[in-house]
Amino acid sequence: MLNQRKYTFSIILLFLAVILTGLFNISLGSVNIPISEVTSSLLGLEVEKDTWRYIIVNYRLPKAITAIITGSGLAVSGLLMQTLFRNPLAGPYVLGLSSGASLGVAIVFMGASVFGASFAVILLSKWSLVIASSLGSLLVLFAVILASIRLRDTMAILIIGLMFASLTAAIVSVLAYFSPASQLQQYVFWSYGSLGDLSWDEVGILSLFWILGILISIGSIKNLNSLLLGEQYARSLGTNIKKNRFAIIIATSLLAGSITAFAGPIAFVGLAVPHLIRQIIPSANHITLVPAVIFGGAILMLLCDIIAQIPGSEYSLPINAITSLIGAPVVIWLLVRKRKFNF
Amino acid sequence: MKKIIFIFLILGILSCKERPQQNDPDNQKGKTVEIENATGFSITKFKNYSIIEVNTPWPGAQDPFIYLLKEKDAEIPKNLNFDQLVEVPVENIVVTSTTHIPALEALNEENTLKGFPGLNYISSEKTRKLIDNGEISELGQNENINTEVLIELSPDVVIGFAIDASNKSFETIQKTGIPVIYNGDWTEQSPLGKAEWIKFFGALYGKEKKAQEIFKEIKSEYLAAKELAKTANSKPTIISGSMYNDKWYMPYGNSWQAQFIKDANANYLYSDTKGDGSLSLAFESVLEKAEDAEFWMSSGQFTSYEQLFNESEHYQRFTAVMNKNVYSVSLSQGETGGILYYELGPQRPDLILKDHIAIFHPELLENYELVFYKPLN
Numbered sequence: 001m002l003n004q005r006k007y008t009f010s011i012i013l014l015f016l017a018v019i020l021t022g023l024f025n026i027s028l029g030s031v032n033i034p035i036s037e038v039t040s041s042l043l044g045l046e047v048e049k050d051t052w053r054y055i056i057v058n059y060r061l062p063k064a065i066t067a068i069i070t071g072s073g074l075a076v077s078g079l080l081m082q083t084l085f086r087n088p089l090a091g092p093y094v095l096g097l098s099s100g101a102s103l104g105v106a107i108v109f110m111g112a113s114v115f116g117a118s119f120a121v122i123l124l125s126k127w128s129l130v131i132a133s134s135l136g137s138l139l140v141l142f143a144v145i146l147a148s149i150r151l152r153d154t155m156a157i158l159i160i161g162l163m164f165a166s167l168t169a170a171i172v173s174v175l176a177y178f179s180p181a182s183q184l185q186q187y188v189f190w191s192y193g194s195l196g197d198l199s200w201d202e203v204g205i206l207s208l209f210w211i212l213g214i215l216i217s218i219g220s221i222k223n224l225n226s227l228l229l230g231e232q233y234a235r236s237l238g239t240n241i242k243k244n245r246f247a248i249i250i251a252t253s254l255l256a257g258s259i260t261a262f263a264g265p266i267a268f269v270g271l272a273v274p275h276l277i278r279q280i281i282p283s284a285n286h287i288t289l290v291p292a293v294i295f296g297g298a299i300l301m302l303l304c305d306i307i308a309q310i311p312g313s314e315y316s317l318p319i320n321a322i323t324s325l326i327g328a329p330v331v332i333w334l335l336v337r338k339r340k341f342n343f
Numbered sequence: 344m345k346k347i348i349f350i351f352l353i354l355g356i357l358s359c360k361e362r363p364q365q366n367d368p369d370n371q372k373g374k375t376v377e378i379e380n381a382t383g384f385s386i387t388k389f390k391n392y393s394i395i396e397v398n399t400p401w402p403g404a405q406d407p408f409i410y411l412l413k414e415k416d417a418e419i420p421k422n423l424n425f426d427q428l429v430e431v432p433v434e435n436i437v438v439t440s441t442t443h444i445p446a447l448e449a450l451n452e453e454n455t456l457k458g459f460p461g462l463n464y465i466s467s468e469k470t471r472k473l474i475d476n477g478e479i480s481e482l483g484q485n486e487n488i489n490t491e492v493l494i495e496l497s498p499d500v501v502i503g504f505a506i507d508a509s510n511k512s513f514e515t516i517q518k519t520g521i522p523v524i525y526n527g528d529w530t531e532q533s534p535l536g537k538a539e540w541i542k543f544f545g546a547l548y549g550k551e552k553k554a555q556e557i558f559k560e561i562k563s564e565y566l567a568a569k570e571l572a573k574t575a576n577s578k579p580t581i582i583s584g585s586m587y588n589d590k591w592y593m594p595y596g597n598s599w600q601a602q603f604i605k606d607a608n609a610n611y612l613y614s615d616t617k618g619d620g621s622l623s624l625a626f627e628s629v630l631e632k633a634e635d636a637e638f639w640m641s642s643g644q645f646t647s648y649e650q651l652f653n654e655s656e657h658y659q660r661f662t663a664v665m666n667k668n669v670y671s672v673s674l675s676q677g678e679t680g681g682i683l684y685y686e687l688g689p690q691r692p693d694l695i696l697k698d699h700i701a702i703f704h705p706e707l708l709e710n711y712e713l714v715f716y717k718p719l720n
Contacts (some may be wrong), residue, residue, distance in 0.1 A: 196589030
């Protein structure tokens with residue numbers, strides 16, 4: 001009980017940290033905008049330069065919200081997958097969702113060179129990318145669900161996910177081989193991930209998926225706890241394993257699929273955040289873990305975005321380079337320091 | 344290859360013995376061909392052979408390549424060092440970049456073109472006709488040349504280009520005895536420097552004079568246009584490049600593209616930057632700096648404003664977009680989707696410059712029809 005109180009306190013702290021890093025994230029960027037102007041922009045007051053107001057309200061604010069959604073959504077998906085497969089190496093993409101998405105996107109960008117020029121009529125708007133990416137993820141998802149209905153063993157789903165990843169990667173490489181540099185470049189830019197090019201409409205749609213995914217995750221907390229004891233034991237507790245597995249897969253797909261569609265395949269966060277949180281809050285109870293992971297993911301993503309923007313300089317870095325660059329050493333350091341791996 | 348060189352050397356030695364002393368090729372004096380703007384190559388002409396030295400086959404190359412172009416039955420000195428030997432005039436050629444096509448056409452030698460990797464990229468109508476008649480073989484896609492098809496074609500020479508020193512497929516081709524020579528036109532920074540590479544092709548066909556005349560004409564047109572631009576009363580502000588995700592890729596101030604903006608008497612907002620490739624800038628910094636730029640000369644994929652706004656609504660903040668002053672090279676395409684600017688542009692900087700002047704200072708070139716840059720729909 002005493003521990004639980006400590007954990008609740010940590011979760012409250014994490015939540016406050018999300019608010020702080022969020023404000024920090026909005027105040028920093030390539031263009032130096034005074035703090036007073038940032039607050040006026042956010043509160044809808046008079047701003048000295050209209051461009052500043054535009055940057056804050058229509059660029060940095062949606063970017064910060066996207067960072068919160070992607071960070072938290074991927075982190076929760078990672079936690080769900082790690083618990084479902086009882087494998088510390090699992091992440092939001094183990095089901096092959098991002099591979100499916102990348103196949104969809106690769107076909108949009110590079111299909112013309114293989115399927116002939118008539119294919120190029122597809123309007124390269126943002127929606128076509130989102131739709132292609134979602135279709136790709138859905139395709140893989142259906143295959144995984146079909147497999148999970150047939151298979152008794154959860155581990156087999158893991159293998160099937162990996163096989164899908166290999167399959168799609170192979171098709172993407174064939175497409176890439178036949179594509180001109182400019183199209184290949186577009187695909188590569190997409191694969192870097194990006195938080196900053198979502199309009200308010202897109203942020204709205206992404207939020208809907210996020211809310212759904214998070215609600216299903218919260219609803220699965222009890223079942224996640226029983227899964228940790230092993231499938232046999234969970235059955236004896238009266239847990240419906242197949243239904244349960246299905247809910248977890250759907251939650252992950254909603255989160256990881258929509259995030260990949262709008263922000264690209266953001267690397268590392270989903271795998272690392274659950275481990276970071278477990279090191280800070282050594283609890284196995286998902287009532288504690290789920291909210292902590294949500295807040296932890298948001299904080300990490302906001303911080304990575306601040307670094308990627310290189311405040312004060314005109315240059316910026318792709319978000320995917322930063323997530324792993326910053327994340328990996330932190331996880332290594334934590335594990336070495338603790339000497340004990342909580343999983 | 345070595346055997347062939349050895350045989351030539353032996354032949355050279357044998358024939359030397361029968362000739363009087365004054366014709367000894369070792370005593371020939373070379374004449375340097377005048378190269379005014381290009382920095383990547385030099386040509387030295389001897390009596391019946393010439394030497395092309397390509398010193399920037401790719402950026403940062405250590406050693407120059409020395410190519411010996413010799414006329415049929417010509418004798419060459421015994422102690423010449425060279426990387427590749429080509430017999431001229433060339434009758435069958437394979438080129439690998441669309442930028443090589445306009446030079447062949449200008450020299451009336453497009454009929455010698457026997458193969459090309461990625462035929463769909465070629466836009467020129469003259470060469471497209473030859474492709475439609477099946478006279479030019481497809482050699483595969485992009486930089487992955489199908490070696491077998493090429494060996495079967497066995498051209499007199501392959502004009503390659505290389506990004507860096509590792510060029511496995513060209514090395515394989517050389518081993519079969521087909522000479523590969525590197526063209527470094529794309530490493531030139533100045534517009535006239537790129538165009539001057541027509542002299543490189545001139546030497547291959549024994550048409551040095553014609554190549555010189557063509558270049559002279561282009562150069563004088565370019566300089567005249569530049570002078571004309573100086574008489575303009577305004578100096579509009581310009582941005583270039585385009586945005587992927589939320590990063591804007593902008594050509595450096597010392598780039599080829601920026602040179603045209605400068606010579607067209609306009610103010611490129613990033614003219615003080617230096618480097619290779621493109622700047623990758625955060626969107627917000629571009630918005631702050633370039634929101635009021637008058638023209639946007641885009642190299643992006645967009646052909647219409649609708650596409651632009653589909654991609655990102657942030658574009659609506661830019662004055663150039665609101666005033667419909669966005670021009671793109673993507674609207675001038677060949678029938679199979681190749682972009683004309685990338686093919687003909689390097690060879691005809693005079694036309695690119697005139698496009699710029701006609702857009703920035705319409706009063707100076709009133710009845711001029713744009714070649715590469717077209718306004719978005």
